Each structure stands twice: as C-alpha cells, then as structure tokens.
Amino acid sequence: MTSERPSRIAVGPSLEPAFARAVTSGGGTVCALDECPDALVWTGGHETFPAVLPASVRWVQLPAAGVENWLTEGIIKAHPQVTWSSAAGAYAATVAEHEVMFLLAGVRALPDHLAATSWTPGDFYPRLGTLRGATVGIIGTGGIGRALIPMLAALGAQSLAVTRTGRPVPGAVETFPVERIDELWPLADHFVIAAPATSETERLIGAEELSSMKPTAWLVNVARGNLIDTDALVDALTRGTIAGAGLDVTDPEPLPDGHPLWSLRNAMITPHDSNPPALRVPAYVEHVTENITRFASGLEPLAVIDPRAGY
Amino acid sequence: MTSERPSRIAVGPSLEPAFARAVTSGGGTVCALDECPDALVWTGGHETFPAVLPASVRWVQLPAAGVENWLTEGIIKAHPQVTWSSAAGAYAATVAEHEVMFLLAGVRALPDHLAATSWTPGDFYPRLGTLRGATVGIIGTGGIGRALIPMLAALGAQSLAVTRTGRPVPGAVETFPVERIDELWPLADHFVIAAPATSETERLIGAEELSSMKPTAWLVNVARGNLIDTDALVDALTRGTIAGAGLDVTDPEPLPDGHPLWSLRNAMITPHDSNPPALRVPAYVEHVTENITRFASGLEPLAVIDPRAGY
Numbered sequence: 280m281t282s283e284r285p286s287r288i289a290v291g292p293s294l295e296p297a298f299a300r301a302v303t304s305g306g307g308t309v310c311a312l313d314e315c316p317d318a319l320v321w322t323g324g325h326e327t328f329p330a331v332l333p334a335s336v337r338w339v340q341l342p343a344a345g346v347e348n349w350l351t352e353g354i355i356k357a358h359p360q361v362t363w364s365s366a367a368g369a370y371a372a373t374v375a376e377h378e379v380m381f382l383l384a385g386v387r388a389l390p391d392h393l394a395a396t397s398w399t400p401g402d403f404y405p406r407l408g409t410l411r412g413a414t415v416g417i418i419g420t421g422g423i424g425r426a427l428i429p430m431l432a433a434l435g436a437q438s439l440a441v442t443r444t445g446r447p448v449p450g451a452v453e454t455f456p457v458e459r460i461d462e463l464w465p466l467a468d469h470f471v472i473a474a475p476a477t478s479e480t481e482r483l484i485g486a487e488e489l490s491s492m493k494p495t496a497w498l499v500n501v502a503r504g505n506l507i508d509t510d511a512l513v514d515a516l517t518r519g520t521i522a523g524a525g526l527d528v529t530d531p532e533p534l535p536d537g538h539p540l541w542s543l544r545n546a547m548i549t550p551h552d553s554n555p556p557a558l559r560v561p562a563y564v565e566h567v568t569e570n571i572t573r574f575a576s577g578l579e580p581l582a583v584i585d586p587r588a589g590y
Numbered sequence: 591m592t593s594e595r596p597s598r599i600a601v602g603p604s605l606e607p608a609f610a611r612a613v614t615s616g617g618g619t620v621c622a623l624d625e626c627p628d629a630l631v632w633t634g635g636h637e638t639f640p641a642v643l644p645a646s647v648r649w650v651q652l653p654a655a656g657v658e659n660w661l662t663e664g665i666i667k668a669h670p671q672v673t674w675s676s677a678a679g680a681y682a683a684t685v686a687e688h689e690v691m692f693l694l695a696g697v698r699a700l701p702d703h704l705a706a707t708s709w710t711p712g713d714f715y716p717r718l719g720t721l722r723g724a725t726v727g728i729i730g731t732g733g734i735g736r737a738l739i740p741m742l743a744a745l746g747a748q749s750l751a752v753t754r755t756g757r758p759v760p761g762a763v764e765t766f767p768v769e770r771i772d773e774l775w776p777l778a779d780h781f782v783i784a785a786p787a788t789s790e791t792e793r794l795i796g797a798e799e800l801s802s803m804k805p806t807a808w809l810v811n812v813a814r815g816n817l818i819d820t821d822a823l824v825d826a827l828t829r830g831t832i833a834g835a836g837l838d839v840t841d842p843e844p845l846p847d848g849h850p851l852w853s854l855r856n857a858m859i860t861p862h863d864s865n866p867p868a869l870r871v872p873a874y875v876e877h878v879t880e881n882i883t884r885f886a887s888g889l890e891p892l893a894v895i896d897p898r899a900g901y
Contacts, residue, residue, distance in 0.1 A: 392859065547700070
C-alpha cells in the first residue's frame with residue numbers, strides 16, 4: 280500500500296505553520312486543495328467545509344472528536360469514496376483529566392468546602408469519600424473513556440465499562456454491553472458519561488436511571504448535554520437522589536442565565552471548556568502527525584468515522 | 591530473629607475488635623499491658639499514653655503520621671530501649687488523593703467556575719491549565735510524597751522531589767537535596783508540601799519563596815500549617831504572585847472565623863479533613879497488620895521514628 284511518492288496533503292481552511300510541520304513530520308508534502316491532494320486535513324468548522332472535494336482525495340481528517348454535525352449536514356455521506364477520520368482520542372487525555380477533577384472534587388466535597396467560612400471538620404466528615412476502592416461506571420469507552428481508566432487506576436478506583444458490544448475494555452474490571460446498562464446504575468459508585476451523541480444515546484440518563492444510582496454517587500458528563508434529561512437531573516440534585524454532578528456540557532447549551540443548575544451547590548458547571556483552545560491545538564497537531572504517518576505508510580488512520588454508528 | 595512463641599501484642603488505650611483482628615492476622619496474640627507484652631499498638635492520643643511501659647516492651651506503634659507532639663512531650667525519649675514506629679505512610683494514599691484534587695481543581699480553575707452564574711467559556715480560557723506535561727515540586731517525600739508520584743504520572747505530570755539527602759526518589763524525574771531547594775521555586779509549575787513539621791521546616795515558604803514561583807503556580811499544603819508563612823501567603827494570593835493555594839492545614843489552626851484566607855477565592859480551604867475518620871481507621875488497621883507481621887518475623891517495622899530527625 281505504501282505509495283512511491285510522498286503523500287500530498289492539503290490543509291484547510293488555512294495553512295497554519297504547526298500543521299505544515301505536522302505534514303512534513305508525518306512524511307507528506309503540503310499542496311493546495313486544487314493541486315490533486317491525496318488527503319485533506321481540516322482545522323475549521325463544518326460550515327466552511329468545501330462543497331465538492333477533488334476526486335484525488337482519498338482521506339479527510341476532521342478536527343472534532345464528536346462529528347454528529349458533519350453527519351447530519353450530509354457532508355460525509357456526499358463523499359462515499361473518501362475515508363473520514365475524526366479527532367476522537369486526540370483530546371482524550373485532557374478531557375479525562377477534567378473528569379478526574381470533577382470526580383475528586385465531588386467525593387471530597389470541594390463545593391461545600393469552598394462555600395464554608397468557618398473551620399468545622401465535623402460537618403464534613405459524614406460526606407467525605409474517596410475514589411480509592413470505589414467503582415466508576417464509564418459509559419462509552421472511546422478515546423476519553425480509555426484515557427480515564429489508567430488515571431482512575433492510579434487513584435485506586437476500578438472502572439466498569441459500558442460499550443455497544445460488551446467486548447472487554449483493557450483495564451476495566453468488567454465491561455457491560457449496552458443492553459445490560461441498567462445493571463450498572465445501582466452497582467457503580469460514580470459515573471462518567473463519555474459516549475457519543477447519537478439517536479441511541481439521547482436522554483440515556485433520566486429519572487429512572489438517576490433513582491437507581493447510589494445516593495453518594497457523583498455523575499460526570501463531558502460528552503454531550505442531551506445524554507442526560509436535564510429536568511430529571513435538577514430534580515435528583517435538589518432532592519439528594521444522588522450526591523452531585525459535574526457537567527462540562529448541558530442541555531440546553533449554553534446553559535441560560537438563571538437556570539436552576541447554576542444555583543445548586545452540588546452541580547459543578549464548566550462551560551464546555553474541558554478542552555480549551557490552548558490545549559486543543561497542540562493535541563490536534565499531534566493527532567494529525569500520527570494519522571499522516573499512518574496514511575503515508577498505507578495504514579488506516581486512527582478514529583475512522585463509521586457513518587452508520589454515528590461516530 | 592523469629593521468636594519461638596507468637597509475639598504478644600497489647601493494644602491501648604482500649605481494644606477495638608478491628609485491632610484484635612489485626613494482631614491475629616499479623617501472627618501475634620493479644621495480651622494486656624500488664625501481661626508482659628512484646629509490643630504495644632496505640633490507637634489514641636499522646637495525652638493518655640502510659641507514663642511507664644513494661645520492660646518487656648520492645649516496640650511501640652503510634653497512630654499518627656506526624657509525631658512531633660510525642661517527641662516534644664518527651665514520651666519517646668523516656669523509653670530509649672524501645673523501637674518506635676509512626677503511621678507515616680499509612681494514610682499516604684488518601685492524603686495524596688486530596689493533593690491531586692487540589693492541584694486539578696486549581697489548574698482547571700474550579701473555584702472560579704463554581705462562582706460563575708453565566709456561560710462564559712472565553713472568560714476561563716486564559717486561566718485554564720493542565721497537569722499534563724507540568725512539573726510538580728514535592729517538598730518531602732515520605733509516604734505521602736511517594737504515594738503522590740504515581741498518581742501524578744498517570745495524569746502526565748512529572749515530579750521534582752526534595753529530600754534531606756537528595757538521594758534519587760523512585761519515579762521523580764529529579765531529586766534535589768534540601769540545600770538546593772531554592773532552585774526549585776522558579777522551576778516547578780506547582781508545589782505540594784508534604785514535609786514533616788520540624789524546626790528546620792518551619793516557615794519553609796515565605797515571601798521570598800512565593801515571589802520566586804511562577805504566577806501560574808498552585809501551592810498545596812497537607813502537611814502542617816507552620817511550613818508556610820501565612821501572612822506572606824495571603825499577600826501573594828491577594829496580589830496574584832501565584833495562582834492559588836489548596837490548604838488542608840493552616841497556621842493558625844483552626845483558622846479563625848473572619849481570617850482573610852476564608853474570603854480569597856484562590857484559597858481552597860479544607861479543615862484538616864484530608865484523612866477523615868471513616869478513611870483513617872481502616873488504613874491504620876492495615877498498617878498495624880503489616881507491622882505486626884514484620885515484628886513477628888523479626889523485621890524492622892515500617893516508619894521507624896528517628897528522634898534526631900524529628901519524624
């Protein structure tokens with residue numbers, strides 16, 4: 280499969296120096312989109328993506344980890360001859376770090392501590408937990424879920440994974456197929472939602488799932504807001520059905536001013552900034568370099584998109 | 591060295607069932623303090639410790655990780671024929687977890703996020719960091735420091751250790767002897783204070799040290815409050831000399847109501863509850879079991895106290 284000439288890689292919508300270096304490091308040469316490239320590395324949004332790709336393009340690299348917009352806009356379907364890859368996994372470590380932050384701040388009651396203005400350890404003792412010896416249910420084990428598992432292991436927590444097929448995930452003490460997900464709600468101590476947003480995962484967690492969880496459970500969502508039924512979550516947090524939630528994504532998003540989630544102390548909100556620009560660009564450059572190397576060597580890129588699966 | 595009869599272990603001030611089981615699991619037999627025990631496992635404070643120990647006692651296990659009170663009260667000096675061991679290391683993992691919580695909440699700007707009532711990611715972007723690729727200076731690498739290193743490694747952070755001798759600490763990318771500690775202040779991205787409280791470490795960190803640190807640095811103290819000059823810290827936090835602090839210990843402690851640290855948003859205070867009772871007892875039982883096993887086998891117990899070093 281290795282071609283005899285260097286792979287010709289176009290970069291759009293504009294060519295930043297970091298990506299030119301990535302092409303060269305990966306063993307390719309940069310060319311313009313109208314110069315018969317073998318592949319296109321995209322660094323922008325779906326709104327400005329070219330309506331028509333040159334027939335020479337065999338591979339397109341997209342900068343998002345979740346590509347539901349590219350699918351629903353029909354961009355991927357319009358080019359069936361092309362292999363599309365996402366950035367799934369590229370931002371995995373930084374987002375997984377954010378998840379660990381939410382889990383630790385939750386079990387250690389940091390929101391309540393930050394609100395305190397007096398030295399009252401006895402008030403906190405009954406609420407203080409640890410990840411050591413705890414089990415964390417990880418719903419969806421793409422790059423983020425897989426990056427999370429060793430971080431949790433280092434803290435002494437065990438991962439219970441949920442995947443579509445139930446095929447064992449390395450490092451997880453048990454992997455459940457999605458059909459058996461209901462077994463997990465009363466079983467795991469805490470939950471991290473890291474599943475792609477698809478029609479199958481919409482409102483995966485509603486009133487019934489929340490009421491099955493332990494009252495000490497923290498629920499973390501860094502995937503997409505619509506995986507959780509927000510009204511049911513507000514109700515559960517208000518009534519103490521679960522201990523709390525750490526949300527980097529919400530539904531609706533942006534979360535409107537005055538929304539009840541802003542005023543619940545056991546709701547930690549970060550405004551979809553778990554993967555901020557300063558951390559995002561170098562991570563995407565690294566992913567692009569790896570995938571160009573793979574493409575130039577005739578290997579399949581990482582994170583090939585399966586349009587039927589939706590990610 | 592293995593004795594021909596089981597080691598006779600007294601437990602005081604009272605015998606809880608968990609400790610009776612620890613003695614048995616460790617290969618010893620429980621006896622009373624007036625029945626010629628070989629060793630005493632203490633589960634209380636220094637105030638109620640026996641003034642005189644039976645001459646048969648060769649080893650005493652204390653329940654604290656920091657034993658400065660036992661030293662200054664002369665309890666240890668009064669029994670020079672005895673090997674004394676502390677609980678240093680026993681609570682290491684749970685305290686190290688607390689440190690990781692502080693560091694992550696700091697670099698991810700959680701205190702500012704929790705104060706927000708509007709969805710403004712752009713306000714946070716310039717302040718958001720990561721432990722991935724960062725260096726953490728660990729001052730003191732007893733049990734807690736050593737437990738912290740692999741947790742940081744799993745998050746992609748590198749540890750720079752400071753010890754008395756500078757002998758390389760496993761897992762640290764570099765170990766500095768305490769004489770070279772000033773090199774560390776501008777070098778490391780963040781700091782964790784995990785040193786014992788001795789006359790040498792009192793006010794280890796003052797105005798000069800704080801002003802040498804990076805303005806993005808987070809400083810975590812879970813050791814003893816007097817290792818930091820509190821007034822200098824308040825000044826540094828107010829002026830933004832460093833990014834913030836996570837404090838499980840303070841000076842004075844308890845921190846009085848109305849103290850400026852309570853109202854600084856970049857000061858995260860937990861009231862010396864990083865090792866709460868619910869987590870402490872099982873950890874001490876585990877440590878006692880290990881040390882009884884070692885004692886019964888003729889091995890030196892873990893965490894033998896060196897009165898000259900002060901821990």
